[in-house]
Amino acid sequence: MNTNKNYIFRETRQRKRMMEILSSTKSHPTADWVYSQLKEDFPSLSLSTVYRNLRILKKQKRILELPFGHTFDRYDGNPAPHPHFACQKCKRVFDIDISGLENIFQNATRETNFKLEGFNLNLYGLCNDCKNDHASS
Amino acid sequence: MNTNKNYIFRETRQRKRMMEILSSTKSHPTADWVYSQLKEDFPSLSLSTVYRNLRILKKQKRILELPFGHTFDRYDGNPAPHPHFACQKCKRVFDIDISGLENIFQNATRETNFKLEGFNLNLYGLCNDCKNDHASS
């Protein structure tokens, strides 16, 4: 991918459909899942096309990449940084709302003198569905 | 690695030295860096031994794994969860202190009903040294 600022992105059929898929789900899909979805419309689709476009959409700030290092990156149709909760049992990832987070960050940056450009905050544990379910595992 | 709870860990020379290395640095090293350090004492050391022991030390809760998905996992000799700041320029990772974070998490778990077991919070931006340095890059 070109890193030139004046690079002109094209809206190919694949990329257009891909953005639709990403926007229409809250499931924080993996690259592989996006691939399998997109493959339905483009049978000859290549995985590298998916990765290439994920990077481009991220660069365009149309999507957000969530680094969950333990497994692999996941992507979010919503480009605004926000905290997530990952259930360790069912593996789902939820958007959560933590009020007052901005103030806390402001305090932190004031104390450290760092220039804060973003964050990623991932909580983990057991979700509502799983925390009372002692049946499996 | 055995997942049996009654698994008896041995304190091999390699693992002992590795824990010393991890405890005595604040640099949030990569697996590869640990390998290169440990290799000085064990010339025939294998990378898989490092990974195996990182996983074991993590399982023993003697170290903490920091998932920085964009690059690769990093490890910390301090097992208590705490926020980090990653400088996008010099690539260093700092421990930071954000007061009031616990309260915020308590609010979040009360609202969501999730069972919170941990978190990882990584801020990123420019550190003190880099934010005023427009010379390079």
Place this chain on the structure above:
DNA sequence: ATAGGTGCAAATGTTTTGCTGTCAA
């Protein structure tokens, strides 16, 4: 027409696994 994009195959970089011999308890 041109330059960005696609599909394919091969490469990359990190982490894991199978196996055989070894050493800590």
Place this chain on the structure above:
DNA sequence: TTGACAGCAAAACATTTGCACCTAT
């Protein structure tokens, strides 16, 4: 003595790259 562990090589896994052809603009 015995079973957890070391070292080695190969595999696994997500992701990236080189290249020739294709297509959006």
